[in-house]
Amino acid sequence: MSRFWNSRTRELSPYIPGEQPQNRAYIKLNTNENPYPPSPRVTEAIARAAGGCGERLRLYPDPACRELREAVAERWDVKPEQVFAGNGSDEILAFAFAAFFETGSVAAGVADGVASRHNAAALFPDITYSFYPVYARLWGVPYECPRLQDDFSIDHTGFLTPCGGVVFPNPNAPTGMAMPREHVLAIARYHAERNAVVIVDEAYVDFACCASGADAALPLSVIDSINDHSNLLVVRTFSKSASLAGLRAGFAVGSEELVEGLCRIRDSFNSYPVDRLALAGAAAAVRDGAYYEETTRKIIATRERTAAALVEKGYTALPSRANFLFVRHPALTGAEFFTALREAGILVRHFNMGSGDSRSASRIKDFVRVSIGTDADMDAFLAVCAQEVV
Numbered sequence: 001m002s003r004f005w006n007s008r009t010r011e012l013s014p015y016i017p018g019e020q021p022q023n024r025a026y027i028k029l030n031t032n033e034n035p036y037p038p039s040p041r042v043t044e045a046i047a048r049a050a051g052g053c054g055e056r057l058r059l060y061p062d063p064a065c066r067e068l069r070e071a072v073a074e075r076w077d078v079k080p081e082q083v084f085a086g087n088g089s090d091e092i093l094a095f096a097f098a099a100f101f102e103t104g105s106v107a108a109g110v111a112d113g114v115a116s117r118h119n120a121a122a123l124f125p126d127i128t129y130s131f132y133p134v135y136a137r138l139w140g141v142p143y144e145c146p147r148l149q150d151d152f153s154i155d156h157t158g159f160l161t162p163c164g165g166v167v168f169p170n171p172n173a174p175t176g177m178a179m180p181r182e183h184v185l186a187i188a189r190y191h192a193e194r195n196a197v198v199i200v201d202e203a204y205v206d207f208a209c210c211a212s213g214a215d216a217a218l219p220l221s222v223i224d225s226i227n228d229h230s231n232l233l234v235v236r237t238f239s240k241s242a243s244l245a246g247l248r249a250g251f252a253v254g255s256e257e258l259v260e261g262l263c264r265i266r267d268s269f270n271s272y273p274v275d276r277l278a279l280a281g282a283a284a285a286v287r288d289g290a291y292y293e294e295t296t297r298k299i300i301a302t303r304e305r306t307a308a309a310l311v312e313k314g315y316t317a318l319p320s321r322a323n324f325l326f327v328r329h330p331a332l333t334g335a336e337f338f339t340a341l342r343e344a345g346i347l348v349r350h351f352n353m354g355s356g357d358s359r360s361a362s363r364i365k366d367f368v369r370v371s372i373g374t375d376a377d378m379d380a381f382l383a384v385c386a387q388e389v390v
């Protein structure tokens, strides 16, 4: 605490990102970064955007982010006006909370003179991306957290209730488990009639193919449904499947009125959140789908192989459709397993929280989240896991 902090700053409990060690070389499986480099077209585009001696960096970037929005619009067959570009999807999520979810005083009272919204709290799962409660508290948005089922899947019926808006990742984090598309669309339909926005955070959706299983070939993303649901906002990032966590770029797709709402928040905050290099690099990534299909396919194959090897050794691994596994050791606590891996030079993520509720925290405290690296990374991880069992 500092005497210079105002009451808002004192009351914040900021998100704690995964460690980015600067000295010792770890096998880094803790922040779901992609182990493969981005498409070579991305680096070429970034060099061109900077100009020969970087002279183009003198100029502000395009505040409308046209090149990136047009690339996204073309790839997903929507209008550029239905695309919003941001400085990572975290920024877009923060803007979306600010733009669409009611704040405490309004949410508790009577919105627009209509008493029908008897509960205007935003909803997200009790075990999910831990940035959501941070944004909610930053903007003063009241929230409630329907509980995951015993198998850690999201019970979509918990979200079919009047509220101030809904947000969840699909696949969910840190479980990696996916909600069927029909359930996502049922949530969007339910809230469309009640003018509440449904945000689907598709950070991991490109990894949603499974190597086996009945739903292997079914697409999970609901981007193709935004024209049927004007209250549906789909948020994507370049940090995971596009191997560009260091660039900071993301986008959202939704109705023009949702995109305009996001622009109103952005332009009340920072008119140029996406820099020149990120705009060019992200647009090139969107245009090189073929390259990323290949790296994504490799990661999915490595995930399936790693999960099978863990289960064989007596570990629990939730059925993941993301680029990570949520893993429980057969005997050690999550903290002990995390420490054993760290001492062996492997960094994973241990979460000791739910959305502030200690019962949800205790359900996941014996799991660690392991990002999928290269085959060699995962072999090193599995070798430590084999030792730890005996």
Ligand SMILES: *Cc1c(COP(=O)(O)O)cnc(C)c1O
Binding pocket: 032, 087, 088, 089, 090, 091, 129, 169, 173, 201, 203, 236, 237, 238, 239, 240, 245, 249, 250
């Ligand atoms: C990684 C992640 C993001 C953040 O992505 P950035 O674009 O790097 O800000 C958003 N949502 C979830 C669920 C994530 O895991």
